[in-house]
């Protein structure tokens with residue numbers, strides 16, 4: 001069985017891509033939080049961290065203003081520029097984290113020969129409180145929804161980093 005886990009070294013950093021629909025709310029938040037956690041732990045040279053969207057509506061845009069305001073309130077910067085997830089990303093990344101089941105299914109649809117299923121996961125597979133398994137789309141709602149997304153992603157990315165940590169070879 002292939003696994004998304006492998007030895008992580010500075011010579012061969014572990015590559016993660018967080019994926020949602022528009023790449024302006026959920027996946028940029030996950031990316032920004034994960035970058036922050038990795039830096040806080042002094043592990044930035046062991047990771048390559050990116051995000052993308054399954055749709056192209058917002059390509060080139062920075063993170064949504066409510067996502068940014070929420071992250072900033074928690075001391076976190078969101079550096080993303082929206083881009084569309086593409087086939088080459090399936091080859092490039094070690095772990096692809098879908099924010100909801102629709103994103104998960106759209107990513108799988110690109111993997112026609114079923115070569116990469118082992119590296120496509122739901123973000124909330126790592127959440128200690130996974131609820132229905134999806135990070136809810138906050139785009140059409142108020143600030144409370146963005147805070148909820150932040151809390152879910154803060155928990156999930158913490159657990160993800162804890163799972164990867166033992167594979168880091170210094």
Ligand code: 4NP
Pocket residue numbers: 020021022023024025026027057058137138139
């Ligand atoms: P995201 O949120 O997938 O978390 O970036 C959305 C952003 C934009 C749209 C939907 C969801 N939209 O329909 O434009």
